[in-house]
Amino acid sequence: MTATTAQLFSDTPLSARARLLESLKGPIGSIGVTLAATIIIGLVWTGPGFLSPSNIQIVGVSVAIPLIVAVMASFALLAGVVDLSIGSMVGFGAVIFNQLVSAGLDPWLVAGITIIVGAVVGLVNALVIVHFGAEPLAVTLGMLTLLRGLCQVIVVNAPPTTLVEPLYDLTQGAVLGFPTLLLIGIGLTFIAAGFVSKTRGGRKVQAVGGDPRAAARAGISVSRVRIAALVASGVGAAIGGILYVGQLGSASNVLGTGLEFQIYAALMIGGYSITRGGVGNPLGGLFGLLVVAGITNILNINFFDPDYLDLIVAAILIAAVLVDRLRGGDSFE
Template sequence: MTAATVLDERPAPGARRIVDAVKGPVGSIGLMLLLTIIVGLAWVGPAFFAPSNIQIVGVSVAVPLIVAVMASFALLAGVVDLSIGSMVGFGAVIFNQLVAAGMDPWLVAGITVVVGAVVGLTNALVIVKFGAEPLAVTLGMLTLLRGLSQVIVVNAPPSTLIEPLYNVTQGAVAGVPVLLLIGIGVTLVAAGVVSKTRMGRHVQAVGGDPRAAQRAGIPVARVRVVALVVSAVGAAIGGILYVGQLGSASNILGTGLEFQIYAALMIGGYSITRGGVGNPIGGLFGLLVVAGITNILNVQFFDPDYLDLIVAFILLAAVLVDRFRGGDVFE
């Protein structure tokens, strides 16, 4: 066989790009999402894509998607923020209580976002300035915020209906929830920031190898501070949106949300043990896979405990595939 024959047998550049995309983390989870859709159509039937069902799935995944996209910046920077679920609940409680007390909703929304920023700065100060372990710090913040929510809301929370916010959280365009469209838009913007901007490259570099990033002149401490603030602010915004959806905020809202989000992000190609790995598009696909499986089981009246088993299996499979692919190596 001549060298020319060998060259002729190589895949064309376009075909190579397709193969590389499928082998990558986003491509892998994209195929898993496609498989979930096929199973849904085969098992549930055309009702799986009915507008009412799309509305149910879209509303359920929209707020976690927005929170996950914002939290993924901290994850890319090499910090796991376990306090996001409690920050969602705490932000919702603050927003709901102050609006119910008669304050202007827009002013209260600003206050809630500022509270989220303060929480993110507090996490960053302890982690970046004093070198504390991120998991321990954010776990402590999780407990603190959950306790504050319990203290603020002792009995049943007051109901609040904010019409403009309700219209956004419950509205739909061509059968697709407005909030899901907003979440997808946020995801696309975040993906562009991560892959196309200097800030995104700095975040990935800091998460992948902070010492090398420091030697390259990247302000590692500043990048991690910003990433943690973005994570907490995203959670605070998620709390506001939940009040718009639910009309109130209980003191257990957001409990366990951090595990749901990080499981979906890991399924979508992120690494919990190493920063600099992942893309918001993969996180979107991961959340849609989990939401699709949940919907299939609910429609078929399966015991919800099966969902945990299936998500755990998918998560383990994603981790193994990522290890075989060498996805935990930052480039």
């Protein structure tokens, strides 16, 4: 056998295996393995019904709106800013939309107003953080408290019931057994992933989060990128609030409470970093949310105490952080 022939039969398969192992070592590969393990555990523990159309519908509905919010919030993380106000912004957006539609205003006009409010909240966060140099965690935590307080003030008694039929149909609809909202969220995820990995704009966001000083020296406007990222985060949260009203038909003053921690835990499991910008990919965030949703579903089917979910998610999160540290972490290059 000649050297060339030997290469055909030995080097090429080894190269393919090497590429596969390299991809599995990355954050998306790691969370992909975790998601596959979750599906296998679900099938073994609960039976074939775990992947039945009805159960997929249940899981899909539970994860769809958090996915849409997470995709938009992930831009702020990539830019090196943690927006803790997204959960309260979801609730505030839902309350505004619900109250104004119940007062008789056109739902589509109110939806536009709600999205503008979300953009303004993101802009206020950005101006305080970027132009005044305030600590992002402190600013967005303050905004979280402010918006939650406004929800309590606006919704004094039981919130009115709101049914916007096109919105309800959207949140309850399905295509080939998959929730329409989930498919929209997945589509948005792929668009965001393409933007982050394939466009100059996405590379700028990663550069700003990875090393803002180097990005500034390269001619990138760090302030503009971070302002845009925080505005996108606020808009995504406002859209999430609108969708929750469509799904639930109302908006309580506690809607969205704790959602920011659910979303950021899933994003960190999916390869994002709270402490380092420029790290992560929207596909990893999608996998992370599906892992958390799958574990929740397995526990619900088997009638486990919901408190076990926090323990399991915390263990997975710590393991994800440990794996990230062991491989040296990903940094923007």
